[in-house]
Structure formats: C-alpha cells, structure tokens
Amino acid sequence: MNEFLITYLVGIIVVSFFVNMGISLYGIFAKPNLIKKLIALTILSDTANAFAILIGYRRWPPGSMTKPAVFTDFPPTPDKIETFASVAVDPLPQALVLTAIVIGLAVIILLAVIIMQIYRTYGTVDTRVISKLRGRKHE
C-alpha cells in the first residue's frame, strides 16, 4: 500500500509535467501573438529543467532521510564520507540545470529585444498581420 502510494504520487508529478509541456507547446504554435509565444516558451524550458531535477531524486534509505548535496559533518572521516555518499541526492543534474537556466535567460532577453524592434518596424505583434504585410514597413 505504501509502495503503491509513493508510485502514484510520483506518477502525478510526472503526468503534471507532461501536461504542462503539452499546454505550452500548444501555446507556442497556436496563439498568434508574439508575446504569448514568448511566455509559453519560458514555461516549456522551465518544465524541461524540472524533469531533469526530478530524475536526480532518490528514495529514503532505511533509517534516515535523503539530504541535499552539502557535506555538513565536520571534521570528515572516511566512514562519514561513505554515509554522505549513500544518503545525498544526485548533484549532477543540478549542475547541468544551472547552465540550462542561464542559457534560457540569455535567449529570452535577446528575443524580447527583437520583439520590441518588430513592433517599432511593423506596428503590430500579431503574426497573421505581419505575414500579410510581406516585408513592407508599417504605414
């Protein structure tokens, strides 16, 4: 019963992340406003990062709870280090997600500046109107 409850709750988290990805993908290709597409892109990249961190979690070992990846038991001895390695969560997905968040921030900032310039040139942020203009500047 306990095992099934744990699997059910992890299943809720995974399915909810998939639903987030689906809704934000729909928002990117179906909404014609450029700013709504940008908001949906931030949600998509955040959900992908959340998946990566969820993979690094581990079950509670018998006797204690999982700890974050910070060594707090000074001064260190070899068996304290072994205990730490058998209790802490995986630190590698966190390091890679840190890089991914920074790169996502860089892309969003550049896209926002470009959207501002599109509004100044064409007078609108609606992709249907811009595609009908076919490159003429705004009247």
Added chain:
Amino acid sequence: MEVLILLLMAIFAILSSIATYLAISERDLLTAVIYSAIQSTAYAIIFYLLMAPDIVLVYIPVAIGLYPAVFTILIKKSERFEVKEHEV
C-alpha cells in the same frame, strides 16, 4: 515522512498545471504574466522539496523577478490585449 513530502510535491505540481492553463488561455497579457509567476513559484517549492537548494536560489530571482520584469516592459511598449480575430 516520505509520503508527506511527495504529497506536498504532488499538490504543488497540480497547482502549476492549473496556472499554466490559465496563463495560456488568458487574453489580457498582464494577467497571463501574473499566472506565469504563480507557476514559477509552485516550481520553486517543488525544487526545494526535491532537495536542490542551489537551483532554488537561481530560480527565484530569474523566473519570479527577471522574467515578469522583461514581459512588463515589453507589454508597456507594445499592446496589452490579444486580438481574437483581425479584420483585414
């Protein structure tokens, strides 16, 4: 207990799904930015429960501070409401 932490994570994951749907289907762009910030707060709590404190310290200034600031400046300099059908 282990089940309690996973239960809290599941509650905040469902809250983030509701906020995502409201953000995409909302026509007023400023309200959509607020819903997106609610979704980012739910994600920050999920990251804390998944024992990733470094990611929480990056995610809170970036996704709750910088992204709504960028979107608010963008909305102020262009239009606030989405248009459903455009007369040609």
Added chain:
Amino acid sequence: MKFEQVLIAVIVVIFILALSYAVALGAMGHDVPPLNIRELARNYLRLAFNPWKQNLTVMSPEVVTSVIWDFRGLDTFFETAVLYLAIIGTVVIYRGVYTASKEVVSNFDTLGMSPIAKTVTRITLPLVLATAVSIALHGHLTPGGGFQGGSTAAVILILILVIFSLHFSVRKGLTKNTMLTLRSLGLLGISITSIIVLILGLITGCQAFIFQNQPKAYSPIGLPASINGVLISGTLLLFNIFECFAVATGLTLTFIIMLTPESEIRSVMSGDRYE
C-alpha cells in the same frame, strides 16, 4: 476568470489524477525514484571534500559548486560565452542611441514614482545587496555561488532603474558605459582565474592544466585550499566573486537598453539624427 476557464481547469486536474493512476500501475517501471544513485554521482560525492585523496579532491563541502567550477569547469566557460554573446547582441543592435539625455531636465524632483515607493526602495536596497554579496561569497561552503548572488543583485538594481527614473539614475552614475566597463572587468577576472595556475606553473617550471584548482597527479602546484584555517577552496572563491560582479552588471546593462525612451529610438529609425 470566466466560468469556462474554471471548468476547463477542473477537467485538467481530473485528467491528471486519472491518468497518473493508470501510469502508476506499471508504465514507469518499478524503480522510480531509485534507491541508489549512479556510480558516477557517488564518486563525485566522495571526492568533493576528501583530505585523504589530495590528488583528486576539490576541498569544498558544497558538491554542486565544485562540479560547476572544478569537475565540469569547461561547461561553465561555454555558458558564460553564450550569456556574453546575448548581452553583446542587444548592445550592438542599439549602437548610436543615447540611452538617456544627460542635460538638465526641468522637473527633476518629480521624476520617478511616488515618495512611498522611493522610501521603500531606499530601505530594501542595502538589505538585498548584502544578501546577494553574502550568497556569492559563501558559494563554496553553503548553497549559493556566483550566478545566484549576481542575479539577486541585478533584481534590486533594475528596481532602482524603474522607481527612480532612468534619467535620474543616469545622472547619478548608473549609465550604460559604466555597466559595460564593469562587466568587461568581471569577465577579465574570470578568464584570468581560469589560467592562473597555468601561469604560476609556467613561472616556476612545473606542469599545469587549465581550470586547475588543487595539486593533481602530474602537477604539484595549485592554489591553497585554506588560509589560516578558513576554507577558501582555491579558485572557487575567486570565480564566485568575479561571476557575481559580471552577471549583476551584465543583466542591468540589458535592462538599461530595454528602458530607452521611445522618442529617442524613433528619431534614430526615421533618420532625423544625420541631417
């Protein structure tokens, strides 16, 4: 919120609860989340703070920061390059546009928002700056680091730009050129810190590697791990300080460019500048 939005939100919640029951019956496998993490991750956890293996350790109890700046240092180098290219891209698009007029504005005292907002910002400015610097300086001991502290400091600097207006901030010294200079100094610090052990090795005649922190198997030279009993973990402290500086000023620079008044940009775009 309209009625149909609430209805569809409830349908989404019921869909998630029902589908995850079907998924939990066996679709994800039977080992989620696992009881034991991967062998590579356990090796990184054992080697991050291990005074008995001096050739392989980083001497920093914070494992994620040691993975970012020492074990996988080249990933962070390329991430810094991508952020640098994005910021330089926004600076290059608006070359030749003056971000704010430096001449005396007639109603200088009424610029910006109401006195309530200005007083609250004046109170929270030293609090947030102190927190940001503390997060950055303790990056090798507690969760934190350069990028975390830098983005927190960027948030409060952007708040100053918005509440006291851009013209006031330019007059007090928070200009585009200052931020660009400080960002370049921060990036120079990061690039020198990544090759500092190499330079020390070339001076004293030993072999050394790029991004080296502690003495390794074939190169007996490295930065000290602790000074007078205080743990500084070699290059990790220098990396955190310079990264905080570079990120805070770089993000503020992008916001100064985004907040440029529309009349200025339209006059450049319509060609009134060169007459």
